[in-house]
Amino acid sequence: DAGVTQSPTHLIKTRGQQVTLRCSPKSGHDTVSWYQQALGQGPQFIFQYYEEEERQRGNFPDRFSGHQFPNYSSELNVNALLLGDSALYLCASGPYSRENSYEQYFGPGTRLTVT
Amino acid sequence: QKEVEQNSGPLSVPEGAIASLNCTYSDRGSQSFFWYRQYSGKSPELIMSIYSNGDKEDGRFTAQLNKASQYVSLLIRDSQPSDSATYLCAVNRDSNSGYALNFGKGTSLLVTP
Numbered sequence: 001d002a003g004v005t006q007s008p009t010h011l012i013k014t015r016g017q018q019v020t021l022r023c024s025p026k027s028g029h030d031t032v033s034w035y036q037q038a039l040g041q042g043p044q045f046i047f048q049y050y051e052e053e054e055r056q057r058g059n060f061p062d063r064f065s066g067h068q069f070p071n072y073s074s075e076l077n078v079n080a081l082l083l084g085d086s087a088l089y090l091c092a093s094g095p096y097s098r099e100n101s102y103e104q105y106f107g108p109g110t111r112l113t114v115t
Numbered sequence: 116q117k118e119v120e121q122n123s124g125p126l127s128v129p130e131g132a133i134a135s136l137n138c139t140y141s142d143r144g145s146q147s148f149f150w151y152r153q154y155s156g157k158s159p160e161l162i163m164s165i166y167s168n169g170d171k172e173d174g175r176f177t178a179q180l181n182k183a184s185q186y187v188s189l190l191i192r193d194s195q196p197s198d199s200a201t202y203l204c205a206v207n208r209d210s211n212s213g214y215a216l217n218f219g220k221g222t223s224l225l226v227t228p
Contacts (some may be wrong), residue, residue, distance in 0.1 A: 060209075
């Protein structure tokens with residue numbers, strides 16, 4: 001049973017460029033959330049997708065956008081990259097339809113470095 | 116600003132001892148509480164979830180929740196060197212969504228042989 005997968009593992013971009021990160025949820029999961037984790041900090045919630053719609057959003061600018069596909073996989077896009085966007089980007093998936101259970105599981109993450 | 120607070124540590128305990136990790140949160144509407152373990156250079160791994168006041172046990176781990184005091188804790192019994200990691204406390208951001216989480220900065224645990 002494959003867990004949450006993310007690609008690529010590492011990425012180096014230049015300030016001002018655009019980046020797309022990808023995530024496939026754990027089998028049986030239909031909701032995907034994205035988090036940004038800076039060094040020495042806890043993950044910060046970016047947004048959550050369910051049924052191909054953005055359902056919740058954290059305090060991130062519009063430069064951060066996403067998409068969920070019919071097969072539940074998801075993309076995170078970041079435009080006009082800033083040095084401060086350098087971080088570990090984490091995707092988490094969970095089963096939306098299970099009542100009173102909001103357990104979600106993280107993928108291995110994508111380490112983004114902006115130079 | 117809804118916050119989750121944890122002591123950053125490091126918390127050092129000898130092998131075989133009980134490690135006690137604590138977390139406080141500011142939003143009284145929070146209903147879902149989680150503990151994640153994160154090894155250096157790795158992603159967070161879910162180890163416990165708790166939704167009701169009281170204790171929840173799973174193997175060597177016990178999560179404790181007190182909503183009146185806005186306090187959640189994690190006890191690790193018979194601590195092993197392999198338990199050395201950063202432990203992240205996470206709380207849902209509002210009552211409408213259990214999936215959008217606020218995380219603390221984590222407590223670093225060191226178990227010494």
